[in-house]
Amino acid sequence: MKTLVLVAHPHLADSSSQQFLKESLPATGIDWEWLDGQQAIDVDREQTKLRQADRVILQFPLYWFAAPASLKQWEDTVLTRKFVYGDHRYPLADKELGVVVTTGMPGKAFQRGGAEGITLDAALAPLAAVTQRAKMTWLPTLAIHQFGYLNESEKLQLVIRYQRYLTQAQPDSLTSRQTWFAERLPGMIDRLPADQQAKGKLIASVFEQKSADLDQLADTLALIKEQSDD
Amino acid sequence: MKTLVLVAHPHLADSSSQQFLKESLPATGIDWEWLDGQQAIDVDREQTKLRQADRVILQFPLYWFAAPASLKQWEDTVLTRKFVYGDHRYPLADKELGVVVTTGMPGKAFQRGGAEGITLDAALAPLAAVTQRAKMTWLPTLAIHQFGYLNESEKLQLVIRYQRYLTQAQPDSLTSRQTWFAERLPGMIDRLPADQQAKGKLIASVFEQKSADLDQLADTLALIKEQSDD
Numbered sequence: 001m002k003t004l005v006l007v008a009h010p011h012l013a014d015s016s017s018q019q020f021l022k023e024s025l026p027a028t029g030i031d032w033e034w035l036d037g038q039q040a041i042d043v044d045r046e047q048t049k050l051r052q053a054d055r056v057i058l059q060f061p062l063y064w065f066a067a068p069a070s071l072k073q074w075e076d077t078v079l080t081r082k083f084v085y086g087d088h089r090y091p092l093a094d095k096e097l098g099v100v101v102t103t104g105m106p107g108k109a110f111q112r113g114g115a116e117g118i119t120l121d122a123a124l125a126p127l128a129a130v131t132q133r134a135k136m137t138w139l140p141t142l143a144i145h146q147f148g149y150l151n152e153s154e155k156l157q158l159v160i161r162y163q164r165y166l167t168q169a170q171p172d173s174l175t176s177r178q179t180w181f182a183e184r185l186p187g188m189i190d191r192l193p194a195d196q197q198a199k200g201k202l203i204a205s206v207f208e209q210k211s212a213d214l215d216q217l218a219d220t221l222a223l224i225k226e227q228s229d230d
Numbered sequence: 231m232k233t234l235v236l237v238a239h240p241h242l243a244d245s246s247s248q249q250f251l252k253e254s255l256p257a258t259g260i261d262w263e264w265l266d267g268q269q270a271i272d273v274d275r276e277q278t279k280l281r282q283a284d285r286v287i288l289q290f291p292l293y294w295f296a297a298p299a300s301l302k303q304w305e306d307t308v309l310t311r312k313f314v315y316g317d318h319r320y321p322l323a324d325k326e327l328g329v330v331v332t333t334g335m336p337g338k339a340f341q342r343g344g345a346e347g348i349t350l351d352a353a354l355a356p357l358a359a360v361t362q363r364a365k366m367t368w369l370p371t372l373a374i375h376q377f378g379y380l381n382e383s384e385k386l387q388l389v390i391r392y393q394r395y396l397t398q399a400q401p402d403s404l405t406s407r408q409t410w411f412a413e414r415l416p417g418m419i420d421r422l423p424a425d426q427q428a429k430g431k432l433i434a435s436v437f438e439q440k441s442a443d444l445d446q447l448a449d450t451l452a453l454i455k456e457q458s459d460d
Contacts, residue, residue, distance in 0.1 A: 010306070065356035066296065069303035075294045076240070118359040125355060126295035129348040 003166045004053035005032045008060040008071035012036065017102045017147035021059065024159040026167050027187070035070045046078040051091055056136075057166060058127065059100040065116070065123040075130065090135045097131045098139035098165060099124055107145045139170060178211055233396045234283035235262045238290040238301035242266065247332045247377035251289065254389040256397050257417070265300045276308040281321055286366070287396060288357065289330040295346070295353040305360065320365045327361045328369035328395060329354055337375045369400060408441055 005025070012018050012034055025032060031049060035041075050056065060067045084092065101120065109115040110123075120143055121128075131138045142165045150158065164172070168180040185207060189200035235255070242248050242264055255262060261279060265271075280286065290297045314322065331350065339345040340353075350373055351358075361368045372395045380388065394402070398410040415437060419430035 064302075064305045064309060065359040066302060069299045069306050072294075072296060072302045073299035076299050079294060116359065117362050118355060122352070122355050123359065125348060125352050129295040129346065129353065132347050 001029055001054045001167055001169075002052060003030050003055045003057060004049050005030055005057045005059055005166065006035055006071070006074065007033065008035045008058070008068045008074070010036050010068055010070065015061070017061075017144060018059075020147065020155065020158075021100070021162060024162050026163045029167060035074050036068070041074060041077045043078055043080070046074070047083055050078070050095075053095060055096040055098065055139075055166070056092075057098050057100055061102045061104075062120075062123065065118055067127070079130065079134075084134045093135035095136050096139050096170060097127075097134075097136045099127060099141045100144070100162070100165065101141060102144045102147055104146060107143065110143075137170075139165075140172075174214075178214065181207060182211065231259055231284045231397055231399075232282060233260050233285045233287060234279050235260055235287045235289055235396065236265055236301070236304065237263065238265045238288070238298045238304070240266050240298055240300065245291070247291075247374060248289075250377065250385065250388075251330070251392060254392050256393045259397060265304050266298070271304060271307045273308055273310070276304070277313055280308070280325075283325060285326040285328065285369075285396070286322075287328050287330055290332075292331050292333045292350075292353065295348055297357070309360065309364075314364045323365035325366050326369050326400060327357075327364075327366045329357060329371045330374070330392070330395065331371060332374045332377055334376060337373065340373075367400075369395075370402075404444075408444065411437060412441065 007018065007022075009015055009018050022032070031053065033049070058067065058071060060071055066072075080086075084090070101124070103110070103120075105116055110118065110120045112119075120141055124141060128138050142161065144158065163184075164177070164180055169176045185204050189197065189204055192200045237248065237252075239245055239248050252262070261283065263279070288297065288301060290301055296302075310316075314320070331354070333340070333350075335346055340348065340350050342349075350371055354371060358368050372391065374388065393414075394407070394410055399406045415434050419427065419434055422430045
């Protein structure tokens, strides 16, 4: 899977959350691009990147209930009508589009009666409408609230959530997760420091055992279902 | 009333609808500003303008279900947290905010099942949330659909709708409209060409007669209500 990550942030170097996400990127399969870092938008190049991607991630802090201006500039420039739906051709059809949004408020602020007075889904509705117009598939948003308050354990969990959001098959089912971990765990363990290798291998063997148990359970369930269908 | 009109459009001179609206501006009380025409945003100047305005109009074509990037850039730059709600002070509180939006699609496209797949209110929800955050009053949006297809009569009506949207007291009740026309009609008639002055004066006298009739009706209604309350 090829994932294109478009980051909109006017001061990327000053953003601890964006720097964290950058360091958390999966090792392969990612085309990462910082929109504000470009002098001018190369429309052909951007359109080519979009054509080549299987999944497009729009990543930004929520400014005034929307993406920063640089993402809108990119939309207004790159997503020409002709490109997105001209002549009834939809080059982006069936590609997935996901949003990774950071906010300075807790999640509960984004509900009726909450401090922000609008849900994230409502704030992102214009982007969802673009997705719909392009016949792309909208992924449930990955919201990162108050990154600065996360503890180390939460940050480590975020690395995995983020990597899965960028590369795991959708929908986010148990099977999709299991497959993703089965593919990634060996590489993750290989990259562990020498003194943690043993622990890593223990985790891998537990994971394998649990996966085998799950497969067996699934087989049993299928058998029961078959019999009750008779 | 002081009205600040902020126009976001990357190619203003090429836009027949924006040129038309510019020519339709009321003669007085309007501070008109083209956001894309500025080299850099002067934050202090913009904030001063906002403080001085009674009504703020955001005017733009709908690009990808939102305002063009220049308006978002203006928001991200001018509407600092400190300015809008810092220290629990709300300098924009109770000012009115209205959106004048032009679209290339008919109004019916912006409903469930319509071609655009999103209502204008849903597309403008992020701006409405800004308005709410600033404790401003959101005005019902003035949508101009498919300007190029309007005939002369519809265009003349648009001039009045637009002028009223910029300067008429809210809510848009019969009384507000009547007051607005009573104030403006004499000036409008004065500016008519000589050969249309007689027609203009006839309209003015009919308007006065109808207004007097309405006032009398209102008095009668009030009397009836008073008696039935006894």
